[in-house]
Amino acid sequence: MSVEFETIAFKGWPHALRMSNGTIELIATLDVGPRILSYTRAGGLNPFNVYEDQAGGVGEPVWRNRGGHRLWLSPEAPGFSDFPDNHPVAWEKLGETGVRLTPAPETGPGFQKQIDIVLTPKGSGVTLTHRITRIGKTPCRAAPWALSVMAAGGAAIIPQPPLGVHPRDLLPNRRLVIWPYTDLTDPRYHLGPRYITLRQDAAAKPTKIGLALEPAWAGYLLKQTLFLKKFPWLPDAEFPDYGCNIEVFTNARMLELESLGPMKTLAPGEKSELKEVWDLKVDVPELDPRDEAALDAYFSARGIPASIGAP
Numbered sequence: 001m002s003v004e005f006e007t008i009a010f011k012g013w014p015h016a017l018r019m020s021n022g023t024i025e026l027i028a029t030l031d032v033g034p035r036i037l038s039y040t041r042a043g044g045l046n047p048f049n050v051y052e053d054q055a056g057g058v059g060e061p062v063w064r065n066r067g068g069h070r071l072w073l074s075p076e077a078p079g080f081s082d083f084p085d086n087h088p089v090a091w092e093k094l095g096e097t098g099v100r101l102t103p104a105p106e107t108g109p110g111f112q113k114q115i116d117i118v119l120t121p122k123g124s125g126v127t128l129t130h131r132i133t134r135i136g137k138t139p140c141r142a143a144p145w146a147l148s149v150m151a152a153g154g155a156a157i158i159p160q161p162p163l164g165v166h167p168r169d170l171l172p173n174r175r176l177v178i179w180p181y182t183d184l185t186d187p188r189y190h191l192g193p194r195y196i197t198l199r200q201d202a203a204a205k206p207t208k209i210g211l212a213l214e215p216a217w218a219g220y221l222l223k224q225t226l227f228l229k230k231f232p233w234l235p236d237a238e239f240p241d242y243g244c245n246i247e248v249f250t251n252a253r254m255l256e257l258e259s260l261g262p263m264k265t266l267a268p269g270e271k272s273e274l275k276e277v278w279d280l281k282v283d284v285p286e287l288d289p290r291d292e293a294a295l296d297a298y299f300s301a302r303g304i305p306a307s308i309g310a311p
Contacts, residue, residue, distance in 0.1 A: 003097045003119050011037065012056020017091055017099065019117065024124045024280060026117065029068075031058050034089045034101040034115050037068035039227070041124050041280045047220055047227040049151040049254040060086045067149045067254065071113050071130045074145040074240040074260055080109050081145070097121060110136025125309060126278040134266035143240050144261040144274040148229065149254050150200070154222030155289040156248045156255055158196045159215045159305075177210035177242045188250070190290040197289040198248050200255040210244030217305040218246055218257050221289055226281040229257060230308050231274070237262035279308040 003021045007030070010016035015030040016037070027038040038046045049067040057064060063082040072081045083106045090102045098118035105112045116129040130144045150156075161173050178184065184191070186207055188199040198209070216233035219226055231245060239245045240260050247258040261274035281302070287294050299305075 002121065005093065005099070011050055011052075013058075015088075017101075019099065019119055021097070021119045021122055023122060024119065024126070026119065026126060028089075028091075028101060028117070030089045030091060030101075032064075032066065032086050032089070033068075033070065034085075034103055034113075035066055035068040035070055036115075036117070037066075039069075039126070039278065039280060041225075041282050044282050045223060045225045047150055047154070047222050047225055047280070049149045051253070058086055060084060065149065069128075069146070069148045071115055071132070072145040072147055073109060073111060073132060074143040074263075076145075083109055085113075094118065105135055107135075110134065110138075110140060111142070124278075124280045127309070128276045128278065130261070130274040130276070131271055132266075132273075133271040134268050137268060139265050139267045141263060141265045142272070143263045144272055145240075146231075146259045146274055146276055148220075148227070148257045150220045150227065150257060151222055152200050152202055152254055154220050154255065155197050155199045156250075156257060157219040157221060157289055157295065158198075158211060158213065158246065158248065159217065160192075160194055160196060161214055163193050173214075175212040175243055177212075177244050177247075179208040179210075181205070182207045182209060192290070192292050194292045195289075195295055198250060198255070199289065200250050202252050204250075204252060206249065206251040208247060208249040210241050210247040212239065212243045213246045215305065216245060217308065218248070218259075220255065220257055221284065221287060224282065224284045224286075226284045227257075228279045228281070228304065228308050229259065230277045230305055231259035232261070234262055239263065277309040 013029045013031040019026045028036045063084045101115045112133040114131040118127045190197045217230040249256045
């Protein structure tokens with residue numbers, strides 16, 4: 001089945017792009033952003049958070065989270081990452097199944113952003129290419145940073161490499177990065193031998209971790225819906241924030257699954273890209289994110305992460 005495109009009103013924004021292949025529907029606002037605000041299967045649950053108190057807003061002088069999925073610049077710094085992207089977004093078709101979203105240039109940081117979105121002709125797969133192009137007059141060191149703002153009440157699931165044994169395995173095989181406001185005794189975390197999980201809790205304070213992750217995928221389980229994203233692992237590349245290619249942040253309103261591309265010094269005109277592959281599972285059985293045997297059984301039976309393709 002071919003992909004359908006139409007412009008609609010959504011959440012108070014008069015202009016939004018709707019894409020559908022008959023199995024999934026994806027909606028991105030064209031009045032600000034770009035923001036992908038909805039990703040649903042057969043009219044089911046949208047796993048993304050949309051800030052209702054910010055919905056429909058345009059032209060604000062400061063950055064607004066708004067929710068959904070966005071593209072930022074790493075490393076995080078005021079005025080660099082959080083440029084106010086509160087203006088219209090242009091779109092153009094890419095073949096029969098994709099689009100390119102192009103916002104206004106970010107003249108302060110000196111970058112042009114773009115997000116390419118391609119749906120599979122059938123099924124629930126989506127491939128996104130996040131692109132930053134240096135438009136400033138001098139070189140700048142940066143990385144593309146793709147942030148998915150997930151709805152409240154779910155749990156992030158991050159796989160770990162298989163455990164080794166001593167004395168055969170003498171070298172480290174993973175890296176965990178901890179932010180200054182993070183307490184690993186926080187009961188929202190489960191640090192298991194196969195998975196790290198983090199629950200979103202409306203009564204809890206902000207917390208964040210990052211990982212250098214070779215099984216480069218992560219998920220968000222919300223009720224009976226599972227959002228999955230796969231992203232690159234490049235062993236010889238330098239990633240931001242002590243080498244993270246995935247970061248997870250949560251506060252009282254939402255949880256973010258954040259993938260990062262490698263750090264590069266971009267000369268004027270040079271670009272850097274970060275690719276993600278998404279999938280959306282529905283009718284997921286009741287899973288306790290701390291039950292590693294149950295997670296293993298579910299993922300193994302469905303060929304995850306192989307079933308969500310490769311960036």
